Structures are given as C-alpha cells and as structure tokens.
Amino acid sequence: MLFPEFEGRTGIFMGPTQVMRMEHAQARELIERMERALEEKKEKEFFAIGDTFMILIQQHNLKEEQILYPMCDQHLDPSEIVQKMENL
Amino acid sequence: MRGLSVHQAPPLQIIALYFSTACVFWFLSSLLELFLFFKRELNLPLLVYSHVVGFALITMFGALFQMLPVVASAVISEPLKKAIPIYLALLLSSLLFLGGFLLKNENLLLFGATLLMLSIISAVFLMLYYLLPKKSFVPAVRGFKFSFLFLLVATLSGYLFLTLKEPLFFKIHYSFMLWGWIGGLIASVSFQVIELFYTTPPYPKFFAWHFHILVFFFLLFSLLGASFPYRLPLSILYIVYALTTVYLLLKSKRRVLEYTPKFWLLGMGLLLLASIFFVFGEFLAFLVSFVLFFSSIILGMMQRIVPFLVWFHLSGFGLKDAPLIFEIIPPRRQAITFYSFLTLCLSIPFALISTDFLIVSIILHLFTASVLLFNVLGSIGIYLKYVKQGL
Numbered sequence: 001m002l003f004p005e006f007e008g009r010t011g012i013f014m015g016p017t018q019v020m021r022m023e024h025a026q027a028r029e030l031i032e033r034m035e036r037a038l039e040e041k042k043e044k045e046f047f048a049i050g051d052t053f054m055i056l057i058q059q060h061n062l063k064e065e066q067i068l069y070p071m072c073d074q075h076l077d078p079s080e081i082v083q084k085m086e087n088l
Numbered sequence: 089m090r091g092l093s094v095h096q097a098p099p100l101q102i103i104a105l106y107f108s109t110a111c112v113f114w115f116l117s118s119l120l121e122l123f124l125f126f127k128r129e130l131n132l133p134l135l136v137y138s139h140v141v142g143f144a145l146i147t148m149f150g151a152l153f154q155m156l157p158v159v160a161s162a163v164i165s166e167p168l169k170k171a172i173p174i175y176l177a178l179l180l181s182s183l184l185f186l187g188g189f190l191l192k193n194e195n196l197l198l199f200g201a202t203l204l205m206l207s208i209i210s211a212v213f214l215m216l217y218y219l220l221p222k223k224s225f226v227p228a229v230r231g232f233k234f235s236f237l238f239l240l241v242a243t244l245s246g247y248l249f250l251t252l253k254e255p256l257f258f259k260i261h262y263s264f265m266l267w268g269w270i271g272g273l274i275a276s277v278s279f280q281v282i283e284l285f286y287t288t289p290p291y292p293k294f295f296a297w298h299f300h301i302l303v304f305f306f307l308l309f310s311l312l313g314a315s316f317p318y319r320l321p322l323s324i325l326y327i328v329y330a331l332t333t334v335y336l337l338l339k340s341k342r343r344v345l346e347y348t349p350k351f352w353l354l355g356m357g358l359l360l361l362a363s364i365f366f367v368f369g370e371f372l373a374f375l376v377s378f379v380l381f382f383s384s385i386i387l388g389m390m391q392r393i394v395p396f397l398v399w400f401h402l403s404g405f406g407l408k409d410a411p412l413i414f415e416i417i418p419p420r421r422q423a424i425t426f427y428s429f430l431t432l433c434l435s436i437p438f439a440l441i442s443t444d445f446l447i448v449s450i451i452l453h454l455f456t457a458s459v460l461l462f463n464v465l466g467s468i469g470i471y472l473k474y475v476k477q478g479l
Contacts, residue, residue, distance in 0.1 A: 026403050033409065047345055048414040054342075055396050055413070058284040059158055066161040066225065 001085055002072065009075050016068040023060045027053065098154050098164075100401045102171040104468045106150020107390055109179060111461045113142025114383070118454040120190070125450055132375075134189035139379045141182050141204070144270055147386050149178065149211055151277075151393070152232070159280055160229040162218040170214055177207035198250065205247045212236050227296035231276025234300035238268025238307075256311070263307055267322060270382050271359075272303055277389070278333055278352070285392075286349055288336040299329065316367060323367040330356040330363070345414070347422040351388025354430060355381050380433050387429060387460060391422050394464055398471045407479045416467045425463065428456040 003017040030053040037046040072081075117138040124131055153171050156162040164170060181203035188197025216236055224230035242265035249257035279296045282288055290296075306322040334356050337349050358381035365374035395416035402410035432452035439446040 022404060026400070029403065029408075044345075047343065048412050051345065051414065052396065052399055052412045055285065055392075056400070062158050062280075062284075066159060067157070067163075070161060070225075 001088060002081065005076060005081060005084070006068075006072055010071070016063070016071060019063060020060070020068060023056065023063075027056055027060070030056065098157060098167045100397055100468075100471060102153045102167060102175075103150050103394065103397055104471075105171070105175055106146050106153070107394060108461075108464055108468060109175070110143050110147040110150070110386075111390075111457070111464050113138060113146065113182075115454075115457040115461050117143065118450060118457045121446075121450045121453060125446055131189060132372075134186060136375060136379065137189065138186055139383065140265060140270070142186065144382055144386065145208070146175075146178060146182070147390065148270075148273055149174065151389070152215060154393070154397070155277070156215060156219060156232070159226070160219055160222050160224075160232060162215075162222050164214070164218050174207065174211045174214065177203070177210065181207045201247055201250050205243050208239065208243045212240055226280065227291075227299070228276045228280040230297070231272060231279065231300050234304060235269055235273040235276060238264045238272055238304075242269055259311060263310060263322075266378050267326070268303060268307055270378075271326060272300055274355075274382060274385050275299055275303075275329055281389075282333060282336055282352070286337060286340040287342040288340045291332060291336065295328070295332065299325070316369070319367045319369075323363040326363045327360060330359040346392070346419050347426040348388040348392045350426055351384050351429075354426075354433070355384035355388070358384060358433065376436060380436075384429065384433075387425055387456075390460070391417050391425065391463055394467045398467050402471060402474050402479070405475075405479050407474060410474075411470060416470055417463045421459065421463055425456055425459050428452055428459065432456060 003020070007013050007017055030049055034046055034049045034053065037043075037049060117135065120131075120134060120138060124135070150171075153164065153167055156164060181200055184196060184200030185204045186200070188194070188200045216233070219229070219232060219236070222229065224233070242261055242263075245257045245260035245264065248254065249261055279291055279299075283290045302325055303322070306325055310318050310322050312318055334353060337353055337356075340349065358377050362374050362377040362381055365371075365377055392413070395413040398416050399410050399412055429452075432449055435445070435449045435452060439449050
C-alpha cells in the first residue's frame with residue numbers, strides 16, 4: 001500500500017522502496033533457513049542464522065525510519081494514506 | 089538513494105579497502121613496537137599516531153561511509169568516486185607523516201602533516217556537506233556532527249603545534265582528538281548499536297542527547313587550567329558513560345554467541361582506567377589505556393560489520409544460502425582475538441615493572457593483529473571468491 005503510493009507520487013522506483021523490498025526478500029530467505037534448521041534440530045545453526053537476521057532487521061528498521069519514512073512525510077499526505085490503509 | 093550500488097547499499101569495496109588498510113596499520117604498529125624494542129628506543133609519537141591515524145582514523149572514515157546513509161540518511165552520491173581519492177590521500181599522507189616520526193625528519197614530518205591535515209579536512213567537509221542538512225532524529229547523528237567538529241579542531245591544533253611549538257596547541261590537539269573525536273564517535277555509535285544489537289534497555293535519553301554538548305564544554309573547561317579539578321568533569325562524564333554502557337550490556341536479553349559485547353565490556357573497563365589516569369595527570373598510562381580502549385571497540389565492531397556486509401552483499405546479489413556472519417568469521421576465531429587482546433591488556437602493567445616484559449605485550453599485539461588481519465582479509469576473500477565464480 002505505502003510503497004506503490006510513494007512510487008506513484010515521487011516517480012522513484014529504484015530508490016528506498018526497492019531497497020526495502022530487497023531486504024524483505026533477504027529476511028524471508030533467512031526465516032526459511034531458520035525453519036529448516038529448527039526442523040533438523042540444528043540448534044547452533046538456528047542461532048547463527050538468527051544472529052544475521054537480527055542485524056539485518058535492525059539496520060533495515062533504521063533505513064525505514066531514517067530514509068523512507070522522512071521521504072514519505074515529505075511527499076505523502078498522512079491522513080489520506082491512513083484512510084486508504086483502513087479501507088483495505 | 090541515488091549513488092548507491094546495484095544492490096542499493098554503499099559498495100563493499102569502501103569498507104573492504106578502509107578496514108583492511110587499518111588492520112595492516114595495526115599489524116605494522118606491532119612490528120614498529122618490535123623494531124623499537126630491539127633498538128631500545130621509545131618513539132611515543134610514532135606509536136601513538138600509528139594507532140590514532142593509521143588504525144583508528146582510517147577505520148572510522150570507512151565506517152562513516154557505511155553509517156551515514158543508514159543512520160543519518162546522509163546518502164553520499166557516487167560514494168566510490170569520493171571514498172577512493174580520500175582513501176589514497178589519507179594513506180599516502182599517513183605514511184609520510186609516520187615516516188617523518190620514524191626517520192626523525194622534520195621536513196618529511198611537516199610535509200606529511202600538511203597533506204594529512206588537507207586529507208582530513210577534505211574528508212570531514214565532504215561528510216559534513218551531506219550530514220549537516222539532515223535533522224538529528226537520533227543522538228548518534230548529533231554525535232557524528234560534534235565528532236567532526238572535534239576532529240577539525242584536533243587536526244588544526246595539531247598542525248599549529250607542529251609549526252609553532254606552542255604547548256597549548258598540543259593540549260587542545262590530544263584532548264579533542266582522543267576525548268572529542270575518538271571517544272565522541274564511539275559514544276555516538278554505541279547510542280545506536282548497543283540497544284539494537286544486544287537488545288538492551290536504551291541509554292537514558294537526556295544523557296545520550298546531551299553527551300556531546302557536555303563533552304564540548306568539559307573539553308573547553310579542561311583547557312582552562314592544568315590542575316586536577318579542570319580535568320575532573322570530562323573524566324566523570326566518560327566514567328558515567330562507561331558505567332552506563334556496562335550496566336546496559338549486562339542487562340542484555342539476547343543469547344549471545346559472539347564476542348562483540350565482550351570487546352565492548354573490555355573497552356569500557358579500559359575507558360574507566362583512561363579516565364582515572366587522565367584526572368590524576370598520569371599521561372603515559374592515560375594514553376596507553378585510551379589506545380587499548382578504542383582498539384578493543386574497533387576489534388569487536390570490525391569483526392561484526394565486515395562479515396555482515398559480506399553476507400548482505402552476497403545475498404543481495406541473489407546468492408542462495410550465502411555464508412552467514414558466523415560462517416565467515418566463526419566465533420572461535422573472534423575468541424582468539426578477544427583472549428589474546430585481553431592477555432595483551434593484562435600484560436602491560438608487568439611491562440611497567442620491567443621493560444623486558446614489554447616483549448610479551450608486543451608479541452601478543454603482533455599475534456592479535458595477525459589474527460584480525462586474517463579474519464578481515466579472509467572475509468573479503470570469501471566475497472571475492474563468490475563474485476569471481478559469478479555467484
């Protein structure tokens with residue numbers, strides 16, 4: 001919802017939203033690997049993947065908060081976006 | 089986000105170049121220590137600057153190229169085109185500057201210092217150009233801005249001391265360089281990463297937001313006089329910071345398999361010592377403990393950032409099951425650097441009793457630096473291997 005709105009309004013398709021999508025894909029891949037490690041009862045591997053996942057998510061959150069959200073604030077109308085989200 | 093690489097992050101080459109060079113400098117520092125030991129010569133400026141400039145400054149600029157876009161949203165456009173010339177200027181000027189101390193050649197020293205000053209000023213202005221327009225949403229960003237200011241003051245005062253030989257400039261130089269730039273930047277980073285990476289409670293908000301302003305005023309206050317009370321506020325501030333960081337790390341909720349928090353804890357212990365030695369005017373002991381403090385933090389962070397970025401870039405290129413942080417630098421190899429560095433720290437008081445014992449500390453430094461170099465270069469090697477194989 002937010003990403004297409006942002007891209008449509010700014011015309012920036014290969015910017016922060018692209019970064020976020022790529023990192024979401026990376027996070028999904030790590031979650032799959034964690035699930036596999038859990039199923040195979042590989043405790044050390046599970047925590048090792050979890051460690052990489054944790055750093056990925058923390059720096060991802062930072063990018064969202066420091067880069068994407070301020071840009072959204074600049075280009076989007078918050079009440080309009082919230083309304084659209086509620087209508088989903 | 090213009091200027092980022094194909095996979096939308098500052099290119100790995102920057103961190104790889106800066107960090108591996110810094111590791112080489114740290115390794116060379118240990119060789120210099122060995123050389124000076126056998127010559128029975130104490131060349132303190134050479135040893136201190138090889139750590140402060142070669143190891144810390146180059147590491148910190150490399151890290152800032154990575155951190156500014158992520159933490160401060162200060163995206164440096166075409167970063168590689170800017171990072172490489174700055175890197176080359178810093179490298180060349182550092183070598184000339186250190187060469188001046190090694191060969192005791194005044195002209196070479198002055199030439200190197202001039203180039204180094206220009207390199208640092210260029211790097212700081214480049215980063216401030218992107219950073220200053222950004223609002224400080226988090227204490228770390230405000231800390232970065234102050235740290236750059238401290239570095240500028242330290243650099244200019246150092247150069248003035250070299251040319252005018254006025255002792256006040258020397259005092260401004262080392263105070264702003266160590267407490268301001270290095271201490272200030274490490275504090276900025278800790279305000280951001282301690283809570284996030286180790287799942288600790290946050291630093292007290294008021295403390296984190298006002299830390300660098302207090303450093304600034306207490307630094308100025310410390311310059312007003314030479315006696316104990318003038319240094320006390322700055323020491324107390326850093327003691328409070330170190331104790332707070334230790335308290336937060338001990339409150340961590342995360343099951344930790346790696347050694348970075350231990351490096352932070354050790355670093356904070358060394359910072360406490362440095363603060364105490366500083367306030368009592370024990371300059372040599374202060375210098376040694378401060379150098380060990382920032383070395384500990386850099387050792388920990390470097391062995392965390394490099395493998396994460398290797399995984400991040402390989403995975404970003406679409407490599408399935410890219411090697412994880414722990415596969416790139418296994419915790420046991422981190423442990424070797426931690427325990428050898430810890431033993432190095434513990435060996436130093438013995439070296440004060442008998443200078444012959446210094447050889448033990450030097451060998452431990454040489455060993456730790458070799459393992460660090462192996463860990464960092466090995467990580468970069470893993471990245472290059474996959475890239476060469478076409479992933």
